Amino acid sequence: MNEASTAAAAPAATRTMPFEFRGTGAQYFRIWIVNLLLTILTLGIYSAWAKARRLRYLYGSTSIAGSAFEYHGQPLQILKGRLIAVGFFVIYAWTTQVWPLTILLFLPVLVFLVPLVILLSRRFQMRMTSWRSIRFGFHGNYTGALAAYVGWGIVAGITLYIMMPYWIYKRVRFLIDNTSVGTERLTFGTEPGRFFAIYFIALGLAIAAIFAIAATSGGGAVILGSGVGGASPAAAIGFVAILFVVLILLPLAIGAYWERSFTNAVFNGLMIGPHRVNCRIQMGRLLWLYVTNVLGILVTLGLFYPWALIRRLRYQLECMEVEVAGSLDEFAAAAAPEATATGEAIGEVFDLDFGL
Amino acid sequence: MIEGRFFDARTSAPHPAQVDIGADGVLRLVSAADMRQVALASVRISDRIADIPRRFEFEDGATFETAHNDAVDAALDAVGRGGFARRLVRWERLWTVALASLAAVVVISFLFVKFGVPALANVGAHVMPPSVDAKIGSEGLELLDRTMLRPSKLPEARQAEIRSRFEHMAESVNDGHEYRLEFRRGGKIGANAFALPSGIIVMTDELVKLAHHDEEIDAVLAHEVGHVRGRHALRILLQNAGVAALAVAVLGDVGSASSLAAAVPVILVQAKHSRDFEREADAYAREWLRAEGLPETAFDDMLCRLAKEDDDLTYLSTHPPVGERANCRK
Numbered sequence: 181m182n183e184a185s186t187a188a189a190a191p192a193a194t195r196t197m198p199f200e201f202r203g204t205g206a207q208y209f210r211i212w213i214v215n216l217l218l219t220i221l222t223l224g225i226y227s228a229w230a231k232a233r234r235l236r237y238l239y240g241s242t243s244i245a246g247s248a249f250e251y252h253g254q255p256l257q258i259l260k261g262r263l264i265a266v267g268f269f270v271i272y273a274w275t276t277q278v279w280p281l282t283i284l285l286f287l288p289v290l291v292f293l294v295p296l297v298i299l300l301s302r303r304f305q306m307r308m309t310s311w312r313s314i315r316f317g318f319h320g321n322y323t324g325a326l327a328a329y330v331g332w333g334i335v336a337g338i339t340l341y342i343m344m345p346y347w348i349y350k351r352v353r354f355l356i357d358n359t360s361v362g363t364e365r366l367t368f369g370t371e372p373g374r375f376f377a378i379y380f381i382a383l384g385l386a387i388a389a390i391f392a393i394a395a396t397s398g399g400g401a402v403i404l405g406s407g408v409g410g411a412s413p414a415a416a417i418g419f420v421a422i423l424f425v426v427l428i429l430l431p432l433a434i435g436a437y438w439e440r441s442f443t444n445a446v447f448n449g450l451m452i453g454p455h456r457v458n459c460r461i462q463m464g465r466l467l468w469l470y471v472t473n474v475l476g477i478l479v480t481l482g483l484f485y486p487w488a489l490i491r492r493l494r495y496q497l498e499c500m501e502v503e504v505a506g507s508l509d510e511f512a513a514a515a516a517p518e519a520t521a522t523g524e525a526i527g528e529v530f531d532l533d534f535g536l
Numbered sequence: 537m538i539e540g541r542f543f544d545a546r547t548s549a550p551h552p553a554q555v556d557i558g559a560d561g562v563l564r565l566v567s568a569a570d571m572r573q574v575a576l577a578s579v580r581i582s583d584r585i586a587d588i589p590r591r592f593e594f595e596d597g598a599t600f601e602t603a604h605n606d607a608v609d610a611a612l613d614a615v616g617r618g619g620f621a622r623r624l625v626r627w628e629r630l631w632t633v634a635l636a637s638l639a640a641v642v643v644i645s646f647l648f649v650k651f652g653v654p655a656l657a658n659v660g661a662h663v664m665p666p667s668v669d670a671k672i673g674s675e676g677l678e679l680l681d682r683t684m685l686r687p688s689k690l691p692e693a694r695q696a697e698i699r700s701r702f703e704h705m706a707e708s709v710n711d712g713h714e715y716r717l718e719f720r721r722g723g724k725i726g727a728n729a730f731a732l733p734s735g736i737i738v739m740t741d742e743l744v745k746l747a748h749h750d751e752e753i754d755a756v757l758a759h760e761v762g763h764v765r766g767r768h769a770l771r772i773l774l775q776n777a778g779v780a781a782l783a784v785a786v787l788g789d790v791g792s793a794s795s796l797a798a799a800v801p802v803i804l805v806q807a808k809h810s811r812d813f814e815r816e817a818d819a820y821a822r823e824w825l826r827a828e829g830l831p832e833t834a835f836d837d838m839l840c841r842l843a844k845e846d847d848d849l850t851y852l853s854t855h856p857p858v859g860e861r862a863n864c865r866k
Contacts, residue, residue, distance in 0.1 A: 207586045210634040214627050217637040220644055233585060240588025247541075247550065247601070248589050250582075312550065313543040313599045362548070483638075511548035513597075 194505050196458070201497040203241030205487030211237055212486050228259035239309065242497060245508045252315075253308040261304075295325035306359055314511045320358035328354035345375035352446055361452055362511040370449025378441040382434060389430045396426045432474065436467040447500060454505040461499045469495055538611065540602030542567040555592065555600055557611040563592075565600055576615065583621035584609065586628065649779055654809060657774035661767040666734070669770065670714075673734035676769075677718065680738070688719035690741045695719050698739075701750060702757055708828070713764055717757070719744075727842060729756050731763035733770040746841055754828075755821055755835035762820030768813040775809060811856045818861055833863075840864035 215230035232255045239251040276283045299320055306318040328350045336347040349372045356368040399419070440461045447459030469491055476484035502508070542553035542565065553567030563579055565572040572594065580593040590608050592600040602608065609622070627633040688695070699717055706715040713735040722728050722740030729739040737760045739753075747753045763769065818835075825832050843858035858864065 202587075207628075210628045210631070211586065213634050213637045213641065214624070217640050220641060236582075237585045237588060240585065247548075250591060312548040312601075313545045313597065314548050509547065509549035513546055 194503050196501045196503050197245050197508070198501045199497040200243045201241055201494045202243070203238060203490050203493065205490040208234075208237065208490050209483075209486040225259070228262060229255040231255075231258055238493065242493075244311075244502060245504075247312045250310045251308055252310060253304070257304075291330055292326070295329040296322060298329060299325040302355060311361065312511070314362040314513050317360045317362075317514055318358055319360065320354055324354055324358070345379035346372055348379070349375045356446075356450060360514065362513050364453035364511055367451045368446075368449050369451060370445050374445045374449075378438070378445060382438045382441075385434045385437060389426075389434060392426050392430060396422060428474075429471070432470045433467055436463060436470050440466050443496065452502070453511075455508070456503040456505070457500065458503060459496075459500045461496060465495060538602050538604050538607045540600050540604070542570060543599045543601065544569060545597035545599065553600055555602070557615060559615060561615060570598070576617070581608070581612070581617075584625045586625075645782060648782060653775050653778040653782070654771070656778055657771045658767075660774045661770040664770060670734040672770065672773070673732040673736045676732045677736055677738065681720070684723065684725055685720040685738070685740075686723055688721055688741050690719050690744060694744070698744065698750070698753060701754060702737075705754065705757060705761065705824070709761055709765070709824075711765055715761070715764070729760055731760040731769055733767070733773070735764050737761070737764070743842075747838060749834075751825075751830050751834035752838040754830065755825060755838050758824040759817045759821035759835070761824070762817030763813065765820065766813065766816055768817070772810065772813070814855045814861070836862040836864065 211234060215226070215233055219225075219227045219230050232251070232253050235251040235253060239249040242249050272286060276286065299318075299322060302320065303318040306316040309316040332343070332347040332350045336343045349370075352370075353368045356366050359366040399422075440463050444459050444461055447457050450457040473484070473488035473491065477488055538555045538557075540553055540555065541550040543550060551567045551569040553565055553570075556564045556566075557576060558564065561576045563572075563574055563576045574594065578595055582591040582593075584590060584605050587603070587605055589601050589603050590605055592602075594600075613622075627637075698719075702715070702717045709715075715735045715737065718736060718738045720738055720740055722742045725740065727740060727742040727746045729737065729743055731737050737757065739756070739760075743756065744753065747756075821835050822832050825835060839858055839862040843862075843864075855861075
């Protein structure tokens with residue numbers, strides 16, 4: 181109330197509000213492992229409840245302006261979606277096994293089905309998200325999804341992937357521009373040029389890395405070859421160190437470059453109505469997270485995974501803030517989502533995870 | 537009295553509020569924006585997870601949010617509303633339960649891979665319709681022909697000779713399998729023989745040449761027949777599928793790096809199964825040689841020569857060490 185009235189007095193005032201993340205690896209690990217056991221004991225049926233619980237924890241640990249996000253997905257809806265997906269897969273696997281030629285029939289169907297599934301999943305995910313009781317929404321239609329996912333993909337293909345960054349841009353834009361928080365629409369302002377720059381720099385780095393790996397293995401063969409005749413142990417240790425840098429650090433660094441640049445490009449161009457989102461992930465910090473997470477996961481045979489996920493999420497949210505124009509108290513709820521067509525009701529059962 | 541914030545579900549403006557849950561099953565909300573008095577049963581209260589905010593949703597969509605989880609739990613306990621969700625959150629809180637769950641997950645997965653998967657694969661291999669079996673076999677051979685094997689250069693006469701010995705063996709075995717012997721040039725895989733599902737046995741030219749006399753070839757063929765009789769190829773295939781399914785179930789939401797790490801014990805267990813199958817096939821080969829009145833040394837000699845040929849580690853990992861399988865003469 182009072183926040184709204186001060187904002188009305190000075191409408192041009194902007195201030196920044198950080199995202200906050202309170203989740204911890206220790207908590208997430210315990211939630212994950214207890215629910216995993218229940219999933220196994222129920223032969224997988226409980227997995228839908230486990231998923232809803234994990235997502236509620238992650239959403240509920242993320243907040244802005246003192247209010248956490250809420251995940252509303254119901255386990256039975258998730259279970260239904262999974263059963264449909266499994267059913268489809270069984271039909272696909274069985275028919276293509278018995279009549280191998282039917283794969284020619286399935287492929288075009290898949291091409292048209294994938295945008296539909298993405299559309300329905302996104303709609304489900306947004307509708308199942310709320311902040312201060314204001315539900316998110318997704319308004320993309322099938323034609324838009326088909327153009328963003330298939331149409332521009334074909335363009336990327338026939339231009340020998342020179343247009344690949346534009347395809348990525350179109351997909352991100354489709355997802356963001358059609359999202360809303362209550363009645364407030366999200367808009368995406370990043371220029372396509374950014375995606376071209378990031379994509380081709382990453383591609384250049386990857387090609388350079390392949391040469392570095394080839395050169396190192398060549399050098400390694402020389403060292404190992406002379407090793408039979410008695411190479412010095414120092415040379416061998418040096419070689420292992422170089423191998424570690426080239427084979428593990430280099431790919432991780434390129435991955436970190438891509439993720440840092442891509443995530444920043446996506447979120448820095450994001451406007452929630454009049455409010456601007458900032459995202460400043462730093463290369464060095466992200467790479468450090470990657471290296472320590474991979475080491476942790478390898479050393480603990482995967483048990484570190486919950487911590488790795490939480491650390492990654494926390495770092496990204498630490499780097500994000502909202503430049504609030506006026507007040508965050510003025511989001512208005514959209515019309516009740518209950519009044520929806522049957523097509524959307526079908527959408528409620530689809531919930532496939534996919535990134536931006 | 538539970539402190540929190542009220543949202544009217546029309547705008548995102550927060551209103552400080554208090555909620556009181558009476559022993560009479562009535563929930564009272566007090567805030568500057570709204571006053572409510574409703575039956576507790578009509579309010580949807582979210583289950584507790586760790587310490588994330590608790591959410592009360594009224595029938596009209598308005599909500600009350602609070603971070604005071606303990607106060608909510610105490611109030612709900614007082615009116616006897618708790619149930620499974622209360623117990624679950626207590627388990628998720630305790631490290632002892634978490635570690636016990638971890639141990640249980642590991643033990644169940646291990647037992648399943650060690651006993652459950654082979655038993656299921658065995659049943660699966662025996663109920664598999666012969667048509668599917670034959671299809672997997674012929675497709676497997678096609679794949680091998682495209683990738684590793686080359687057409688045989690063994691003279692027709694020699695092939696016919698071995699084939700007639702093999703037909704005699706197949707007749708004496710007479711266990712319903714349609715045995716078929718195929719000759720191929722091994723190239724990279726060298727002297728080798730293997731059994732595919734549905735009774736196809738492949739023998740490389742190199743192996744034929746490695747044998748000093750025909751009884752040694754018989755011994756190898758009998759070993760492969762042992763694999764076919766036990767439907768080992770199909771069982772291995774099904775076991776791999778079963779283990780993959782388990783891995784997806786357990787690690788479905790886990791990153792690829794950790795599934796890689798988790799693959800290590802799986803590979804070890806699989807190699808163990810594969811060695812068990814080798815022992816079974818060895819035993820069958822010896823049994824057949826004895827029944828035919830042939831010397832078991834034919835099998836020993838051949839195995840020892842093969843081991844000398846192939847000092848590759850992959851051979852040893854899926855097969856028991858040769859010293860355990862055969863008496864090698866110096």
